[in-house]
Amino acid sequence: MFIDVSNLKKSYTSGAVRNEVLKGVEMKLDRGDIGVILGPSGSGKSTLMNIIGGVDRADSGRVHVDGVEINDLSDDQLTEYRRRDVGFIFQFYNLVPNLTVAENIEVVSNISKSPLNVDEVLEAVEMKDKKRRFPRELSGGEQQRVSIARAIVKNPKLLLCDEPTGALDYQTSRSILKLLQQVNKEFGTTILMITHNTAIAAMANRVFRLRSGKVVDEAVNQVIIPAERIEW
Template identity: 50%
Template structure:
């Protein structure tokens, strides 16, 4: 293959392109530079892990990719859509159609069952899964009628993942999905995320403090003080169930 063709193939796989993004939070006199010139491409169906110390800008970057926040300068494209030039309505549409989020604390509605929590998303998505199918993907098909309080932390996180993937998102963004879980439960949750990445081809980004988790990624992006300090390609990924920390 000529190098021009290689370039073209690579271009086709780009899902996100962030160009020199900076984020400054201004609070009165104080300016916090959360991101200081981050440029990055994410590719279709890849699994990336974002590593970095507390305060390095991981959540800020993920929130910008997910259209929950906008940078102070620089541009972000999702395919042909420039998120940084989109109206708030267009950003909401982008999030609703394309992005699934998973956070450290599961944010389930306590008065709704697992199935009803998933239905919150499937009822407004254009091409959703059946809620039961989403719960089966996270191996909770038999717990659909249980309330969050009747589920363990890891099970609640899997319901949150089922909710996030039930709209068949192109992108799954996870901010410390195992942060509140013990090792064994965390591994089960990571296995679920990896399976969704594999089976649905969902471009997946997982934030963690835990360098062991980086072994399961295609690429590991390290952030330090608001900048990318390194990108590592894992030639041999380690399956979640073989990780230990």
């Protein structure tokens, strides 16, 4: 089991009000699988993903990733885990505006222990010819390609995607999903993806439905549909 989340709980307190966001989440994902998390707004999807990615900490429960108990790591170890093992892709691309495409990727590869070759990664996301451009000179889909390149250049074990196509049109979304599927195949990267689009679940090995801080349904797909054949 690559990801093994068990009885995970998390609450936030603001003033006198305590908000239980995760109420005992159970989730398992094998190495090399694609997992999709569905669920209404506010159900705790991003909170769960941030804990798995070492950005936030749980109150209690277990989060094993590749045999390591994330909750037991010191702050320094957690930072190291996040830097070395996890790639993040968000709805908004979070590129550094005054760096070129290539530089946005190099800043990550420079601090990585075993980075992939920058040009190869740019080739994989079909952005090599635009590597001297700045983010503002790119379309939304192109910016998302660069952010995927930035996330995969450090060769992470785990790629966490929080609504990666949320800001993109239909065709561009499909090409981004195809790219993620390709990364999964080519590099064996385990992918966990949050989406509001139930059709996207067809490209996943496992689909988790979160509601009010719990996984209320889990499905295993025996047949994985290539992203370019998914329609919605």
